[in-house]
Amino acid sequence: MSAPRAGEPGAIRARLPYLRLPLAACAALAVVAVPAAAVLRGPTGAAGVAAGIALVVVSYLISGVSVAWADAVNPRLIMSVGLVTYATKIVFLGVVMAAVAASGWAGLPDLGVAVIAAVVVWTGAHLTWALRSPLPTFGRRGD
Helix, strand or coil: CCCCCCCCCCHHHHCCHHHHHHHHHHHHHHHHHHHHHHHHHHHHHHHHHHHHHHHHHHHHHHHHHHHHHHHHHCHHHHHHHHHHHHHHHHHHHHHHHHHHHHHCCCCHHHHHHHHHHHHHHHHHHHHHHHHHCCCCCCCCCCC
């Protein structure tokens, strides 16, 4: 059974199976890192770690779903939707992070470490999924 084509019901969902492994990996990171931060850095550290992981997960989900939506509506939209989503996220994150940094919140270093860890975990899990997934093959016409 092939994936639904653009415009068909279920087209977006069919383009998101890769999310399971990175989401599970980030959940595992949170299960380990948040309690560890609570013990080592207190409640503020735990909040910073939880916020950092959540920030990465939400950011990647927004990107993944917006690109899947664009592909499901019209594949020609992928590049423009992806770039607009990326630019919007970067500006929004920059403004929010500047406000958090200006507030002097004690959990900021923990948030930063968690963002780095979550990006590495998400990217590693996504790469693992991609390397284990069967690649589509295309035959030449007339072969």
